[in-house]
Amino acid sequence: MPSNTLSPPVPAAVLCGLAGWVPPRVVTNDELAERLDTDDAWIRTRTGIRRRHVAEPGQATSDLAVAAGRLALRSAGTDSVDAVIVTTTTPDRPCPATAPVVATRLGLAGAAAFDVGAVCTGFVYGLATAAGLIASGVARRVLLIGADTYSTIVDPLDRTNAIIFGDGAGAVVLRAGHADEPGAVGHFDLGSDGAHEELITVAAGGSRQRATGGEPTHAERHFAMRGKEVYRHAVTRMAASARTALSEAGWKTDDVDHFVPHQANLRILHSVADDLDLPRERCVANIDAVGNTGAASIPLALADAVARQRIRAGERLLLTAFGGGLTWGSCLLTWPELAPHL
Amino acid sequence: MTTYEQIADIIAKLHDLPAGLTRPEATLGELDIDSLTTVEISIRIARDLGVTVGDDELQPDLTLGGMADLVDSRRTTTV
Numbered sequence: 001m002p003s004n005t006l007s008p009p010v011p012a013a014v015l016c017g018l019a020g021w022v023p024p025r026v027v028t029n030d031e032l033a034e035r036l037d038t039d040d041a042w043i044r045t046r047t048g049i050r051r052r053h054v055a056e057p058g059q060a061t062s063d064l065a066v067a068a069g070r071l072a073l074r075s076a077g078t079d080s081v082d083a084v085i086v087t088t089t090t091p092d093r094p095c096p097a098t099a100p101v102v103a104t105r106l107g108l109a110g111a112a113a114f115d116v117g118a119v120c121t122g123f124v125y126g127l128a129t130a131a132g133l134i135a136s137g138v139a140r141r142v143l144l145i146g147a148d149t150y151s152t153i154v155d156p157l158d159r160t161n162a163i164i165f166g167d168g169a170g171a172v173v174l175r176a177g178h179a180d181e182p183g184a185v186g187h188f189d190l191g192s193d194g195a196h197e198e199l200i201t202v203a204a205g206g207s208r209q210r211a212t213g214g215e216p217t218h219a220e221r222h223f224a225m226r227g228k229e230v231y232r233h234a235v236t237r238m239a240a241s242a243r244t245a246l247s248e249a250g251w252k253t254d255d256v257d258h259f260v261p262h263q264a265n266l267r268i269l270h271s272v273a274d275d276l277d278l279p280r281e282r283c284v285a286n287i288d289a290v291g292n293t294g295a296a297s298i299p300l301a302l303a304d305a306v307a308r309q310r311i312r313a314g315e316r317l318l319l320t321a322f323g324g325g326l327t328w329g330s331c332l333l334t335w336p337e338l339a340p341h342l
Numbered sequence: 343m344t345t346y347e348q349i350a351d352i353i354a355k356l357h358d359l360p361a362g363l364t365r366p367e368a369t370l371g372e373l374d375i376d377s378l379t380t381v382e383i384s385i386r387i388a389r390d391l392g393v394t395v396g397d398d399e400l401q402p403d404l405t406l407g408g409m410a411d412l413v414d415s416r417r418t419t420t421v
Contacts, residue, residue: 046376228397231381267356271382274355275389 013131013142015183017076017173018338020303021068022053022166022290029163036159043163044288048266052166052291054151060092064169065102065147068296072143072171073106075338081173082139083112085129087122087295089324090149091115094205102145112139119200120262120323121190122146122295123170127319127331128188130174145171148294153202155222164265165223166291170299182313183336187249189241190329196233199226200324225324234268237328239275242320245330251316253277258311258335262321263287263297272320284310294323306338313337345391345417346410352386353406364406371402383409393417 028051029040043049055064065086073079084106086099099113112133118125123146130142150165177184202223203209204216238261246253259282261269266287273283286304293300298319305311313335320330343351350364356379363373370380380400387395393416400409 046378228377228381231378232385232397235382235385265378267378267382271385 009178010135011137011176012179012181012184012186013127013134013174014177014181015172015185015333015336016175016338017072017074017078018171018299018303018306019068019071019075020168020170020296020300021064021071022168022293022300023055023059023064025054025056026051027054027166032163035157036162038159038163046267047164048285048287049163049291050288053168055149055167059149061088061090061147061149061169062086062092062098062102062105064149064167064296065098065145065171066105068147068169068171068299069102069106069143069145072145072173076173076175078141078173079107081108081111081141081143083130083133083142084108085114085116085126085142085144087116087118087126087144087146088148089117089119089122089294090152098147106143108143118295118323118327118329119325120264120292120294120297121321121325121327121329122323123262123298124188124319124321124329124331125190125327126295127172127174127185128190128329131185131188134174134176140176142174143171144174145169146295146297146299148296150223150292150294153223155218158222160227161223161225164292166293168290168293168296168300170293170296170303172299181336182334185331185333187245187332188329189244189248189331191237191241191327193326196229196326197324199230199233199326200224231265231268233326234264234322235271235275237326238262238268238272238320238322238330241322241328241330242272242276242318245318245320245332249332251332255316256282256318257315258282258284258305258317260284260298260301260305260317260319262323263290263301264292264322311335344410345413346407348391349387349406349410349413352383352390356382356386366407366410367405369403369405370400375400375402387413
């Protein structure tokens, strides 16, 4: 091949559709206080959460994912994609993956469809996965949905976790484009540390628990989190990951118009922002209205901020997440023009 | 800035407490500082003051003055 032949540029993944969807049922702090030893002020000052949305009995993660996915496709002005990725910690079933049924219900049967599991970092991992499918030419357009129904794995009488988590789904459509156009996602930093897998778990339901034998206990069937250790890891890992992504891109902290972190706990978000020397006002937070929605939290926060015109085209965003695994990740993008999704 | 003033600064930032509520003899329990906040204080002491204090050392009966003494003792021993 002649040495002066230029290879076609590797396509970048460009965000071209966005939507969020939460189930209608709202659970306020006061409602939780009726069954748990807590009160509204305690929850608000500890977590920044005022209310959360909860799926109805019989409503599965795929139902939320389909609702968000449909709106995201409408936002992108398309009814076809080459791949559907669902990132979730609460799949409809251990087998099969949730993405194929979501794809079919969206009229996308035939598209590649699979789940990505990285707990609350799932959306950033999913973005990187989608970007890889597009860069490799496997897909020209990808629907990525972060969806979780933590109400199905959190013990309703577990005060520590029941106050934090909510159900929801957020979705984006990514298309092949150029790395220098608004909406192009890039400069990923992804990481993990399995030595701390015990910090965030559902012990039962997988091959590990089955291998040890015996019927799972009530606690083993539910979500568990070692709060103090998770808090320390979340703050330090998120700040470090954000710094790595910024450094890769040659951005300074001051270049970031909006920091959009996984909505874990308002205190964690502020701590990371302080660590990065980012004014807290640049931290996009909707945790007060939806709680921690796992893999859905970043796209839900984005959809909320865009709907309120807090995020506008041309502004620069830093997305950073942390979750069980442990996993963490960050990426950067300049916000594109998007059509309203409703 | 004294170590106590640095500690008071960290606490005030966390809880958005009026400055008057932080005083050297105030205990963490009186300031309604919970276990996650002790982790946050521990992180900020390391980040801002360069001293390692474990969150398990920040018990409810510890005063802010006592915390400043703890930080100072670590500074002495680590120099």
